[in-house]
Amino acid sequence: MSSTTRRPAARPSAAFELPDTHTAGVALQLTVTTVLALIAFYFIGFDQGAVSVFGSDTHIHEFVHDARHLLGFPCH
Numbered sequence: 001m002s003s004t005t006r007r008p009a010a011r012p013s014a015a016f017e018l019p020d021t022h023t024a025g026v027a028l029q030l031t032v033t034t035v036l037a038l039i040a041f042y043f044i045g046f047d048q049g050a051v052s053v054f055g056s057d058t059h060i061h062e063f064v065h066d067a068r069h070l071l072g073f074p075c076h
Contacts, residue, residue: 041071043064044064044067044068044071044073045068045071045073
């Protein structure tokens with residue numbers, strides 16, 4: 001009896017590797033968080049009573065009034 005060792009078949013190498021799903025998930029989460037933060041920042045900075053939900057009601061302006069001062073936006 002002769003002993004022969006078999007080599008495992010070589011897998012063809014792909015031209016590119018797929019990105020790690022964890023990294024892609026983190027990138028997506030960071031992108032969504034950044035977009036939401038920018039929308040909130042724009043909403044707080046833009047509102048001088050102009051963004052009103054119910055006609056001339058200024059509840060939103062009063063709700064974010066202190067945040068505007070904290071972020072350095074001028075008021076009134």
